[in-house]
Amino acid sequence: MEQAIESVIRETLDASNEGRIHFGQVIGNLVQAGVESYLVDYRCGRITYYMPCGETLTLELEVAKADIALEFSASGIKAAILGAQQGEIMYPEFKRVSKEAGCIGYTVWITGKHVTYYGRKGETHVEYFPD
Numbered sequence: 795m796e797q798a799i800e801s802v803i804r805e806t807l808d809a810s811n812e813g814r815i816h817f818g819q820v821i822g823n824l825v826q827a828g829v830e831s832y833l834v835d836y837r838c839g840r841i842t843y844y845m846p847c848g849e850t851l852t853l854e855l856e857v858a859k860a861d862i863a864l865e866f867s868a869s870g871i872k873a874a875i876l877g878a879q880q881g882e883i884m885y886p887e888f889k890r891v892s893k894e895a896g897c898i899g900y901t902v903w904i905t906g907k908h909v910t911y912y913g914r915k916g917e918t919h920v921e922y923f924p925d
Contacts, residue, residue: 795849802827803843803851811856813884820885821923824904831906835899836862836889858890862898866913870895875921 806823809815815823824832824843832843834855842852874891877883883891892900892911900911907923 799827810885813886831903833901860890860893862893863896866896866917868919871919
């Protein structure tokens with residue numbers, strides 16, 4: 795992976811983890827870097843970025859200290875998403891709230907313009923990017 799692309803990805807993750815940028819800015823930065831999708835895994839504390847050419851970059855993810863709830867709550871995930879969309883919560887808080895809603899991780903399908911959230915038992919919630 796080109797160093798310039800990797801730098802954009804790393805800087806975007808750092809800014810997001812620090813609550814300095816919102817989800818829309820994350821997506822904008824990653825689109826410019828050419829990222830096709832990324833997978834966040836709360837259980838192992840990693841995030842993997844996928845490029846169209848097959849290259850990947852896996853980085854450590856700062857994971858909120860909250861435990862992942864045993865039961866998946868689609869309404870809890872929706873509330874976290876709405877809070878993020880309205881600018882009420884940034885990524886550090888989003889990670890905590892989504893884990894409390896039973897989310898083990900999610901895939902952001904940048905080119906498909908949606909996010910799939912996963913629960914412990916294979917439950918999913920799909921959220922499309924707002925227009």
